[in-house]
Ligand SMILES: Nc1ncnc2c1ncn2[C@@H]1O[C@H](COP(=O)(O)OP(=O)(O)OP(=O)(O)O)[C@@H](O)[C@H]1O
């Protein structure tokens with residue numbers, strides 16, 4: 684399922700399992716190259732082959748600039764690969780749709796909408812439509828969306844009184860939690876989270892980690908989760924993928940580790956896996 688230089692034991696067990704669980708995301712021989720004005724083009728991703736099964740919680744790690752966000756944007760359909768294919772539910776990825784939730788690395792809230800309006804925006808557009816807002820039959824639906832949005836707001840640890848605030852009145856960490864609520868309320872089949880917890884203080888971060896794991900268990904959403912925190916990657920996910928490239932190479936990053944995380948791993952196993960991720964991802968000479 685993955686290209687050379689990766690954990691073959693994990694890859695072999697995945698191959699066996701795919702017979703029962705369908706593949707949700709297939710990344711096939713993907714390369715990404717960016718054209719640069721007056722310079723040689725820049726290779727970012729090189730020959731990425733990766734299958735993600737429905738219901739997997741996959742963390743993506745790797746040094747800064749190795750192409751993690753680029754990979755998420757390919758799965759979202761916001762960007763196309765230079766070579767290769769990205770298939771989602773066996774269809775070729777063309778453009779973003781409501782089945783794919785996305786929490787980008789940079790805050791993306793609408794500055795002129797309140798917190799509540801930001802959270803309900805996706806549902807309003809897909810279920811009510813821009814012109815249906817005033818129809819009496821739609822008013823009940825909008826009320827329902829608002830009730831759901833308030834529920835998500837509370838689950839994110841924000842107050843009901845924050846609902847009427849505008850993004851600029853919130854801290855970075857609060858804005859990030861609104862962005863997470865905005866993605867979750869759509870109940871996407873696939874959830875892409877790009878360093879979604881990085882702006883949070885340690886206590887809030889632990890709370891959000893617990894919440895996302897709970898939601899994942901409840902909904903069996905397929906999650907791709909980018910993080911720089913190897914403990915977070917190992918304790919949250921079912922599988923850790925590390926991107927990297929040989930030092931000095933201009934070939935773009937490939938997959939250097941594909942590690943299955945056993946369910947209910949004990950502290951010793953977790954510590955061993957973290958060491959493995961850190962050695963393979965962050966050691967000089969690998970990146
Ligand atoms: N549209 C673009 N045009 C040119 N270069 C780009 C473009 N988008 C990304 N890059 C370059 O591609 C490389 C990978 O970027 P990307 O944002 O995917 O890395 P990343 O692994 O997410 O890094 P970080 O951990 O810092 O978020 C970087 O060198 C970046 O400058």
Ligand SMILES: [Mg+2]
Pocket residue numbers: 751752753788877
């Ligand atoms: Mg990034």
